[in-house]
Amino acid sequence: MRVIFAGTPEFAATALAQILAAGHTAPLVLTQPDRPAGRGMRLQASAVKQLALQHHIPVAQPLSLRLDGKYPDDAAAAHAAIAEAKADVMVVAAYGLILPQWTLSTPRLGCLNIHASLLPRWRGAAPIHRSIEAGDAQTGVVIMQMDAGLDTGEMLLTGVVDIAPDDTTASLHDRLADLGGALVVRALADAQAGKLQPVKQPEAGITYAHKIEKNEAAVDWQQSAATIARRVRAFNPFPAASAQLGADTIKLWRATVEASIHNAKPGTVLSADAHGVRVACGEGVLCVTELQRAGGKRLNAADFLHGFALTPGQCFEPHHTHKDT
Structure with missing residues (x-):
């Protein structure tokens, strides 16, 4: 089939x-x-653009697709290019622009979206991060027939993936990207054969995966160790969980939970050795095993402590923005 593809990051390029x-x-x-x-x-082309250029595929990069919006010339040029492509279908994956109705209805078979969650859970921008942060046991990919709503379209194909206890957004992303590619190829074959069977999304269980903001990175030690550990995994690789120790910002890349009982103030370093940096939390202890100083490399605890002295009793700065979840 003739497939217009709309996407931006590595997930879409896959x-x-x-x-x-x-x-x-x-x-x-x-x-x-x-x-x-x-x-x-420096200006850098998206992963999708780089792949398209390797295959000599024409690329359009409009700032908007809304003909009545802020960039009508961009939208009009994109409109003309989409019409000229005479596509059977458009496939959309992590594109980053809202598709107006004219875009959805131009291809003969409409627009199929590759969404990295088990809809209707985690509609929105950051479903992989939020599924880990929430402690979900499973997630997956849904191929959806797009409509004008935010991830509200009918479901065409679904694949389920278990979330491992040590999964980060980076590791889960790669598995879901591979699954999304395989599922959309199946969906295109079904579409070509007229075998697609759309299913409406359930009304129950709708949640929204709001965009990840940099200010979410700061660790709130009042939270439980389990909550913080999930956030460390969810924010790896972006924006990376971070903690402040005096003038030093330290990124926390990997951590495990200890159900230890303690009487220390949350944020207090309980011990620091080759096995990890153990920090008191609102409930339990977080053992951080991979850390990074500003401007430095990601290091395991043993190597990190060779160049950065951490001693029991030191206390990370408090942070009270987030409630426990």
Whole structure:
């Protein structure tokens, strides 16, 4: 089939690669404009754009698709490109722009979305992070027929994935990206054969995965060790859980939970050795096993402590923004 693909990050690029490998043609790719990235803050093409260029696929990078919005010229040019592509279907994965009705209805078979959660749980921008943060046992991918709502369309195919106790957003992302690519290829085959069977989303169990903000990174030691450990995993690799010790900001990359009872003030370092940095929490103890100083490398606890002295009794700064969950 002729498939317009709309997506931006690595999650989407994985799906585009599988669609092309399955023999479908992509007459057009839509992706976000190049953005500054890295230490030099140079403009960098998205993962999807890089893959599209490797395959000599035309790329459009509108700032908006709304003809009545802030960037009508961008939207009009995209409108023309989409119409000219004469696509059978559009596949959308982590694109980052809202699709207006004209976009949804232009391709013959409409728009299919690859969404990384078990809808209707975790509609919205950050379903992988939020599923880990909430302590969900499972998540997955839904291929959805898009409508004008926020992830409200009918479900076409579903795949389920167990969330392992040590899964981070990075590790879970990669498994879900592979699953999403495989499922959308199946959905395209079913669409081609007229075999798609749309199912309405349940009314019960709707939750929203709000966008991850940088200010969520700061650890609140009043929370339980279990809650903090989930947040450490959910915010790996972005924005990375962090704690303040005097003038030093320390990122926490890996941590385990100890159900120890203590009388220390939350945030107090109980011990620091090659096995980890044990910190008192509102309930239980967090044992941090991988850390990073500002400007430094991610290190296991043993290597980190060679260059940064942590002693029992020291206390990380309090932070009271988040309630326990």
